[in-house]
Amino acid sequence: xxxxxxxxxxxPWLFLSPVILFALVFFVLPVVFAAYVSxxxxxxxxxxxxxxxxxxxxxxxxxxxxLRTLWQTLYFAIGTLAIGVPLALVLAYAFSRSRHQGLWxxxxxxxxxxxxVAIGFIFWFVFRQTDGLLNRVLGLFGLPGPGWLTxxxxxxxxxxxxxxxxxxxxxxxxxxxxxxxxDESYYEAAKLDGAGHWQLFRFVTLPxxxxxxLFVVITGFISGMSYxxxxxxxxxGTQGGPSRAALTTGQYMYQMAxxxxxxxxxxxxxxILFALVxxxxxxxxxxxxxGGVDAH
Amino acid sequence: xxxGMIRVLGACxxxxxxxxxxxxxxxxxxxxxxxxxxxxAAPLLACFEAYEAEHPGITIEHQQTAYGDFxxxxxxxxxxxxxxxxxxxxxxxxxxxxxxxxLEPPPAGVADFITQNYSPATVGAATIGGQLWGIPTxxxxxxxxxxxxxxxxxxxxxxxRTWAELREIAQKITTTNDQGNxxxxxxxxxxxxAEGVHPFYAQMFAEGVAxxxxxxxxxxxxxxxxxxxxxxxxxxxxxxxxSNAITVDNFASGAVAMQISANWNKFGWQEAFGDQFADTVxxxxxxxxxxxxxxxxxxxxxxxxxxxxxKEESWDLLSxxxxxxxxxxxxxxxxxxxxxxxxxxxxxxxxxxxxGDAFDKxxxxxxxxxxxxxxxxxxxAAEADRILRGYIDQAWAGSLSAEEALAxxxxxxxxxxxxxx
Numbered sequence: 001x002x003x004x005x006x007x008x009x010x011x012p013w014l015f016l017s018p019v020i021l022f023a024l025v026f027f028v029l030p031v032v033f034a035a036y037v038s039x040x041x042x043x044x045x046x047x048x049x050x051x052x053x054x055x056x057x058x059x060x061x062x063x064x065x066x067l068r069t070l071w072q073t074l075y076f077a078i079g080t081l082a083i084g085v086p087l088a089l090v091l092a093y094a095f096s097r098s099r100h101q102g103l104w105x106x107x108x109x110x111x112x113x114x115x116x117v118a119i120g121f122i123f124w125f126v127f128r129q130t131d132g133l134l135n136r137v138l139g140l141f142g143l144p145g146p147g148w149l150t151x152x153x154x155x156x157x158x159x160x161x162x163x164x165x166x167x168x169x170x171x172x173x174x175x176x177x178x179x180x181x182x183d184e185s186y187y188e189a190a191k192l193d194g195a196g197h198w199q200l201f202r203f204v205t206l207p208x209x210x211x212x213x214l215f216v217v218i219t220g221f222i223s224g225m226s227y228x229x230x231x232x233x234x235x236x237g238t239q240g241g242p243s244r245a246a247l248t249t250g251q252y253m254y255q256m257a258x259x260x261x262x263x264x265x266x267x268x269x270x271x272i273l274f275a276l277v278x279x280x281x282x283x284x285x286x287x288x289x290x291g292g293v294d295a296h
Numbered sequence: 297x298x299x300g301m302i303r304v305l306g307a308c309x310x311x312x313x314x315x316x317x318x319x320x321x322x323x324x325x326x327x328x329x330x331x332x333x334x335x336x337a338a339p340l341l342a343c344f345e346a347y348e349a350e351h352p353g354i355t356i357e358h359q360q361t362a363y364g365d366f367x368x369x370x371x372x373x374x375x376x377x378x379x380x381x382x383x384x385x386x387x388x389x390x391x392x393x394x395x396x397x398x399l400e401p402p403p404a405g406v407a408d409f410i411t412q413n414y415s416p417a418t419v420g421a422a423t424i425g426g427q428l429w430g431i432p433t434x435x436x437x438x439x440x441x442x443x444x445x446x447x448x449x450x451x452x453x454x455x456x457r458t459w460a461e462l463r464e465i466a467q468k469i470t471t472t473n474d475q476g477n478x479x480x481x482x483x484x485x486x487x488x489x490a491e492g493v494h495p496f497y498a499q500m501f502a503e504g505v506a507x508x509x510x511x512x513x514x515x516x517x518x519x520x521x522x523x524x525x526x527x528x529x530x531x532x533x534x535x536x537x538x539s540n541a542i543t544v545d546n547f548a549s550g551a552v553a554m555q556i557s558a559n560w561n562k563f564g565w566q567e568a569f570g571d572q573f574a575d576t577v578x579x580x581x582x583x584x585x586x587x588x589x590x591x592x593x594x595x596x597x598x599x600x601x602x603x604x605x606x607k608e609e610s611w612d613l614l615s616x617x618x619x620x621x622x623x624x625x626x627x628x629x630x631x632x633x634x635x636x637x638x639x640x641x642x643x644x645x646x647x648x649x650x651x652g653d654a655f656d657k658x659x660x661x662x663x664x665x666x667x668x669x670x671x672x673x674x675x676x677a678a679e680a681d682r683i684l685r686g687y688i689d690q691a692w693a694g695s696l697s698a699e700e701a702l703a704x705x706x707x708x709x710x711x712x713x714x715x716x717x
Contacts, residue, residue: 064704130542145473243693255682
């Protein structure tokens with residue numbers, strides 16, 4: 001044993017053992033335990049009772065809220081990417097070619113360092129129906145003042161807009177780093193060939209920025225699929241906005257686990273969400289790797 | 297050192313160890329978990345100190361947890377083996393906690409004390425299936441609260457007695473801005489589960505029907521009375537008398553004329569209206585059509601953890617805290633009075649309302665008249681309430697009719713009630 005411990009073979013395992021132990025206790029064990037719990041009914045007070053796949057069957061066939069929250073979560077995740085990523089890319093590209101870049105960086109990192117509760121309060125005052133800033137401005141032009149946070153048809157869109165604002169700085173920072181890593185010689189060569197601004201962006205910047213784009217899209221999608229903190233502060237006291245219109249699967253899972261004490265069903269939700277995120281991420285990887293990232 | 301000296305030292309050490317062991321056996325720490333802040337619980341903390349002085353060896357620790365996190369904290373502490381000895385729990389949590397064996401039933405002496413010193417409605421709040429689980433504390437009662445000045449400006453000197461009158465008054469008071477959004481709402485509901493479901497239950501009681509069967513195994517949500525109540529609520533939204541944007545929180549700013557609210561809001565409104573409070577805030581029975589009327593009350597209760605190693609001491613402490621003192625309120629009563637809340641203890645309640653204002657008397661009248669009925673302590677009550685709130689929202693928004701919404705709520709809640717042992 002002593003010979004093995006002092007051998008070169010053991011050295012990596014010895015150095016890695018604290019990390020492996022940490023991962024076993026705080027990652028592998030909870031994941032395996034959650035898988036077991038998802039096959040039981042458990043209120044955390046009494047011993048779990050084995051129910052097989054009944055939690056999954058209930059969620060996918062009988063729960064009137066679960067599938068709706070999945071669609072709403074997908075809408076939120078895709079909506080934030082569809083608006084947020086192009087916006088961050090265009091702004092990062094514009095700022096990368098402007099002066100006073102230090103000043104711009106300070107400005108666009110402000111949302112990143114702003115506390116989520118403060119963001120919730122700020123936008124609550126912006127979006128209030130009767131006396132909110134946005135509706136007051138719309139009123140100046142004789143336009144109606146919709147219920148940004150109180151109309152079930154608008155609640156999730158409002159949450160998407162706020163989340164885009166929150167994530168804009170982070171995405172711009174990543175794109176700025178990606179843009180900075182593109183060699184200027186590519187642009188010079190393209191210009192010599194007569195490329196204009198759009199052609200430079202379309203045929204030089206975008207292909208060479210794909211690794212960054214892939215990272216931003218995948219991490220943005222994963223965080224969008226599991227996010228609900230913003231909904232808690234934008235729609236305080238509700239069950240996920242008016243008529244649950246902004247209820248995401250993450251928040252529904254939290255309610256199941258810690259308010260209804262349905263740990264088994266909540267664990268099943270987490271596994272379904274995990275499966276969905278995995279599939280979509282694999283599709284994203286496959287689609288976006290085509291034509292450049294692998295080569296890059 | 298001589299042998300005699302060693303014997304003496306040995307005897308001294310043995311005595312000291314024995315004494316230490318004995319005092320360690322007698323020493324007890326009682327942990328009391330509540331959702332009250334240190335400031336709110338100040339009278340209680342003073343009583344803890346007095347109790348400690350009277351009972352050497354007993355140490356009492358107060359654990360304050362936010363109301364929203366209270367149930368989760370109980371669960372976590374139970375799983376971790378660090379559960380407090382005494383909890384102050386919301387009555388609707390009791391069925392699950394009792395079923396899971398978390399709570400210890402009170403001993404016969406304490407049970408007698410409760411039945412002799414608390415009104416039947418409050419005892420009911422702490423009772424599940426005939427078993428008493430603790431000592432009732434804070435009472436929250438629902439009634440119609442109205443802004444006297446807004447009603448007077450609209451030409452009404454008295455609050456409404458029927459829902460038709462309420463609707464007429466509310467319509468007259470409601471004003472909108474240039475964008476069509478409500479500036480002053482004739483009536484308001486709130487955004488939380490309780491702010492939608494509790495007024496609904498209270499209105500059902502006012503119409504003479506309890507929301508759930510007495511045995512807690514079925515609902516009355518599809519009854520004609522329930523459908524009538526929800527239809528009338530939805531009509532207020534459809535007619536622009538109220539909206540999701542004008543809520544019970546706006547009452548304090550004078551932007552709401554009427555709402556069904558609990559008494560614990562009093563201090564917030566006193567702060568908002570200052571010396572105009574009595575002239576502005578009125579309380580009346582919930583408008584209803586025919587019958588005696590009625591409303592809902594809910595309670596918190598002191599309960600003891602089944603795994604506590606100081607059960608006897610915990611019940612003794614609770615008896616001490618809830619027995620009215622010769623010179624006035626009980627310790628619990630004093631704390632509740634400081635918060636503007638009512639005690640479930642009959643003697644405390646009489647003392648509290650003897651010098652109370654019209655606001656207090658109107659609420660207490662709901663209890664003493666027997667109109668206030670305990671919120672049903674049904675299985676998975678919080679989950680059932682949340683389901684119901686979801687469907688109430690859809691009826692208010694007009695996406696479901698009252699019948700459809702309540703039929704769907706009934707089906708889902710019935711499935712939960714069928715799970716109970």
